[in-house]
Amino acid sequence: MNANLAPSLPHVVIIGGGFGGLAAARGLRNAPVRVTLIDRRNHHLFQPLLYQVATAALSAPDIAAPIRQILRRQKNCTVLLDEAVSVDTETNTLQLSESTLNFDTLVVAAGATNHWFGKSDWAPNAPGLKSLEDALDIRRRVLSAYESAEKAGTEEARRQWLTFVVIGAGPTGVEMAGALSEIARTTLARNFRNFNPLDARVILVEGASRVLGAFPESLSASALRQLQSIGVEVRLNTLVSSLDESGVVLGEERIDARTIVWAAGVRAEPLVATVGATTDRMGRATVNEHCQVPAHPNIFVIGDAAHFEQGGSPLPGVAPVALQQGAHVAHVIRNQLANRPTRPFVYFDKGSMATIGRSRAVAMTGVGTLWPRTEPTFKFTGTLAWLAWLFVHVLVLVDFRNRAAVVAEWAWAWVTYQRSARVILDHGPRR
Amino acid sequence: MNANLAPSLPHVVIIGGGFGGLAAARGLRNAPVRVTLIDRRNHHLFQPLLYQVATAALSAPDIAAPIRQILRRQKNCTVLLDEAVSVDTETNTLQLSESTLNFDTLVVAAGATNHWFGKSDWAPNAPGLKSLEDALDIRRRVLSAYESAEKAGTEEARRQWLTFVVIGAGPTGVEMAGALSEIARTTLARNFRNFNPLDARVILVEGASRVLGAFPESLSASALRQLQSIGVEVRLNTLVSSLDESGVVLGEERIDARTIVWAAGVRAEPLVATVGATTDRMGRATVNEHCQVPAHPNIFVIGDAAHFEQGGSPLPGVAPVALQQGAHVAHVIRNQLANRPTRPFVYFDKGSMATIGRSRAVAMTGVGTLWPRTEPTFKFTGTLAWLAWLFVHVLVLVDFRNRAAVVAEWAWAWVTYQRSARVILDHGPRR
Numbered sequence: 004m005n006a007n008l009a010p011s012l013p014h015v016v017i018i019g020g021g022f023g024g025l026a027a028a029r030g031l032r033n034a035p036v037r038v039t040l041i042d043r044r045n046h047h048l049f050q051p052l053l054y055q056v057a058t059a060a061l062s063a064p065d066i067a068a069p070i071r072q073i074l075r076r077q078k079n080c081t082v083l084l085d086e087a088v089s090v091d092t093e094t095n096t097l098q099l100s101e102s103t104l105n106f107d108t109l110v111v112a113a114g115a116t117n118h119w120f121g122k123s124d125w126a127p128n129a130p131g132l133k134s135l136e137d138a139l140d141i142r143r144r145v146l147s148a149y150e151s152a153e154k155a156g157t158e159e160a161r162r163q164w165l166t167f168v169v170i171g172a173g174p175t176g177v178e179m180a181g182a183l184s185e186i187a188r189t190t191l192a193r194n195f196r197n198f199n200p201l202d203a204r205v206i207l208v209e210g211a212s213r214v215l216g217a218f219p220e221s222l223s224a225s226a227l228r229q230l231q232s233i234g235v236e237v238r239l240n241t242l243v244s245s246l247d248e249s250g251v252v253l254g255e256e257r258i259d260a261r262t263i264v265w266a267a268g269v270r271a272e273p274l275v276a277t278v279g280a281t282t283d284r285m286g287r288a289t290v291n292e293h294c295q296v297p298a299h300p301n302i303f304v305i306g307d308a309a310h311f312e313q314g315g316s317p318l319p320g321v322a323p324v325a326l327q328q329g330a331h332v333a334h335v336i337r338n339q340l341a342n343r344p345t346r347p348f349v350y351f352d353k354g355s356m357a358t359i360g361r362s363r364a365v366a367m368t369g370v371g372t373l374w375p376r377t378e379p380t381f382k383f384t385g386t387l388a389w390l391a392w393l394f395v396h397v398l399v400l401v402d403f404r405n406r407a408a409v410v411a412e413w414a415w416a417w418v419t420y421q422r423s424a425r426v427i428l429d430h431g432p433r434r
Numbered sequence: 435m436n437a438n439l440a441p442s443l444p445h446v447v448i449i450g451g452g453f454g455g456l457a458a459a460r461g462l463r464n465a466p467v468r469v470t471l472i473d474r475r476n477h478h479l480f481q482p483l484l485y486q487v488a489t490a491a492l493s494a495p496d497i498a499a500p501i502r503q504i505l506r507r508q509k510n511c512t513v514l515l516d517e518a519v520s521v522d523t524e525t526n527t528l529q530l531s532e533s534t535l536n537f538d539t540l541v542v543a544a545g546a547t548n549h550w551f552g553k554s555d556w557a558p559n560a561p562g563l564k565s566l567e568d569a570l571d572i573r574r575r576v577l578s579a580y581e582s583a584e585k586a587g588t589e590e591a592r593r594q595w596l597t598f599v600v601i602g603a604g605p606t607g608v609e610m611a612g613a614l615s616e617i618a619r620t621t622l623a624r625n626f627r628n629f630n631p632l633d634a635r636v637i638l639v640e641g642a643s644r645v646l647g648a649f650p651e652s653l654s655a656s657a658l659r660q661l662q663s664i665g666v667e668v669r670l671n672t673l674v675s676s677l678d679e680s681g682v683v684l685g686e687e688r689i690d691a692r693t694i695v696w697a698a699g700v701r702a703e704p705l706v707a708t709v710g711a712t713t714d715r716m717g718r719a720t721v722n723e724h725c726q727v728p729a730h731p732n733i734f735v736i737g738d739a740a741h742f743e744q745g746g747s748p749l750p751g752v753a754p755v756a757l758q759q760g761a762h763v764a765h766v767i768r769n770q771l772a773n774r775p776t777r778p779f780v781y782f783d784k785g786s787m788a789t790i791g792r793s794r795a796v797a798m799t800g801v802g803t804l805w806p807r808t809e810p811t812f813k814f815t816g817t818l819a820w821l822a823w824l825f826v827h828v829l830v831l832v833d834f835r836n837r838a839a840v841v842a843e844w845a846w847a848w849v850t851y852q853r854s855a856r857v858i859l860d861h862g863p864r865r
Contacts, residue, residue, distance in 0.1 A: 044858065045577060045578075045581060045856070045857070045858045046856070046857045046858070059495075062493035062494060062495040062496065062855075063493060063494075063857055063859060064490075064493040064855035064856070064857045065493065067857045068856075069625070069856040069857075071625045071626070072625055072856065075623075075624040075625045076624065081584075081627045081628075082584075083584065083585060084578075084581040084584075084585070084858075085585065135857065135859060136859060139859070146476060147476075147515075150476060150515040153512075153513075153514065153515075154514060154515070154516065192506075193506040193507065194500070194502045194503055194506045195502070196512045197512075424493075424495035425476070425477070425495070425499075425500040425503065426476070426477045426494055426495045426498045426500075426566065427475065427476045427477070427515075428494060428566060428567060428570065
């Protein structure tokens with residue numbers, strides 16, 4: 004593809020320009036290989052802040068950067084906007100939407116997609132939050148619900164529009180619920196004439212016995228208290244038995260609600276099923292200690308697409324895992340070309356954090372913590388945790404190219420309680 | 435609609451939350467009336483910067499603010515997100531999408547929409563630029579064209595993807611062409627492996643004998659030189675005879691181009707035809723010296739929806755006209771309620787400006803200039819005009835709520851030659 008490189012160099016194809024794919028590409032920048040990175044979107048997405056786009060705090064471009072701009076100086080790398088459909092492990096060929104691509108080595112960093120666990124008919128009424136389009140869709144629904152409430156003919160109809168249900172209390176669900184509560188409590192104050200935005204209800208539904216199940220119990224308890232302090236109704240040990248466009252049924256109880264957000268699960272992209280590995284319940288490919296497919300060692304799977312066991316427990320689907328695995332895979336490829344061995348991959352867990360609206364959060368870290376997690380050395384809650392969250396994300400974002408604007412947005416939003424992206428974009432057919 | 439106001443107060447209904455509608459609403463804030471402002475979008479749009487969204491320099495929310503947030507402190511005003519369909523002048527009723535609204539006084543500030551002058555089949559291949567959705571559509575087309583060029587199988591196909599045609603050389607067309615040239619010359623440098631973005635062609639087509647026909651001839655000539663200096667091919671005295679998805683025919687000459695932007699004309703919204711006034715070629719309602727429909731003096735039409743003659747010449751469709759007319763109409767309504775006369779409306783022309791890419795522009799102003807225009811007192815070109823443009827727009831934007839972020843984006847973009855909104859958002863069907 005790249006006219007400047009000798010075609011005799013080994014061809015490494017990377018699927019996905021997320022944290023894992025980019026780390027792999029960057030790790031190969033001085034290696035004697037041709038790299039082709041395929042993504043069906045033109046942008047790398049800073050997924051940890053996606054909920055802020057969904058809740059109108061940031062605009063879509065604030066958390067997205069063009070992949071080819073990020074890699075523009077890496078001469079041995081070509082970026083293609085295309086869809087990777089399937090892998091042929093016999094011929095070492097990748098099927099794209101309209102063409103095929105031969106590879107010597109393949110790195111599958113295709114990420115995860117929303118998953119309704121057999122209830123795909125729930126999808127239209129309970130959208131998930133994995134892409135910018137998802138986030139803009141949820142933003143449109145949330146803002147439109149308040150508009151419809153202003154026009155509602157009956158109190159009952161208004162109550163339906165002012166009820167928001169978030170399903171799943173992992174970090175995404177907790178952050179969504181916190182932000183939705185904030186919108187009602189501060190952002191929209193005095194904006195309406197026929198109701199008070201404070202009348203809005205935000206309900207967070209979780210099947211397990213606590214929120215933020217991946218965190219220590221004391222932090223889960225703190226997160227629960229913080230959510231309740233800003234008015235979020237948390238329903239633990241509660242399963243959704245059905246849902247439709249006007250509400251959810253929790254066990255036996257029906258809750259009328261026009262806006263439902265799905266944060267209860269994801270699965271690997273379907274392409275992952277074609278790499279010749281065994282897959283787990285979430286569609287992830289089981290890989291060995293170098294993130295290789297055991298039957299096809301020239302195929303690596305990393306990040307949310309991979310099932311990698313460490314200490315008997317699979318690694319979580321978070322950005323640091325993908326980043327570290329991407330770097331590791333690049334290391335393995337470079338070592339293979341130089342006939343050097345590589346030590347097995349080990350995930351180094353720096354910690355976790357989740358925000359709960361304005362000035363509230365939980366966070367933990369422990370020096371030198373490996374996976375699976377033991378009790379973390381440092382735990383924070385409340386404002387201190389929120390400042391830690393802010394500090395880490397500001398640092399990462401400022402590194403993430405020109406995101407000084409995001410910091411300006413945040414500072415302004417914090418001072419004024421406002422959200423700068425309160426725009427309903429019409430996604431209907433256009434003239 | 436508004437539960438807090440006595441229903442006996444006169445009801446003023448305003449259609450449109452653009453510059454004119456907002457000015458009218460604000461002008462009525464202390465008047466003894468109930469105000470209802472209807473808009474089919476939730477946001478006021480800063481239209482003069484729309485081309486910057488279309489060319490990936492700004493994100494959509496940067497130039498949009500929620501109408502109800504702007505008017506939140508105005509207790510006598512209710513904002514409704516709805517579509518105004520038609521006016522019944524017999525019963526003083528406004529038909530909305532699913533309901534009707536009675537008015538005592540109506541202010542039609544519905545603005546303009548894209549118009550292909552009888553060639554509506556050109557619309558899908560030559561989108562106009564009037565709404566945020568339009569801008570995001572054009573942004574997607576422009577960025578996707580470069581992606582397709584990278585994948586193109588033949589040089590001919592690549593050339594088609596790298597040819598951009600802008601039809602119409604008014605301010606919007608000139609600004610679009612300048613920004614498109616800048617994208618090719620600076621933003622995308624080193625981003626592609628199979629071509630040099632400098633190979634892109636930007637062609638600006640104009641039927642008249644000069645660009646920026648509303649400006650003095652010397653400024654038109656300067657704008658032409660500035661456009662040519664950044665590589666824009668300007669075709670004057672040239673009419674488009676046909677166009678399709680892969681090119682345009684200019685007179686007899688066919689130019690293969692995959693991206694075409696329509697900046698050649700707008701017309702008033704169809705609703706304006708129902709207010710009982712005579713309409714001009716552009717669908718605008720002819721109004722009297724107070725912006726009233728002569729046959730129905732309780733109906734006012736302002737801004738791009740109105741044909742208002744001053745000194746024998748209709749006022750142009752620019753923001754200052756709408757702003758001044760909106761304020762005037764509020765003044766008339768207040769005076770009527772107090773049985774006071776009002777002096778006829780007179781447009782005060784502060785000047786005009788248009789940018790041509792980075793650091794280039796034309797601008798003019800004259801102290802106390804009325805319409806129609808005479809030779810302006812002050813004319814600027816080049817960097818000085820660009821600084822004047824920047825100064826005015828920074829001032830207005832900072833006033834326009836929290837747009838400090840826009841200024842940060844601009845400063846960063848100017849220093850780095852980058853555009854922060856290079857995101858292709860998928861508008862296809864979603865799961």
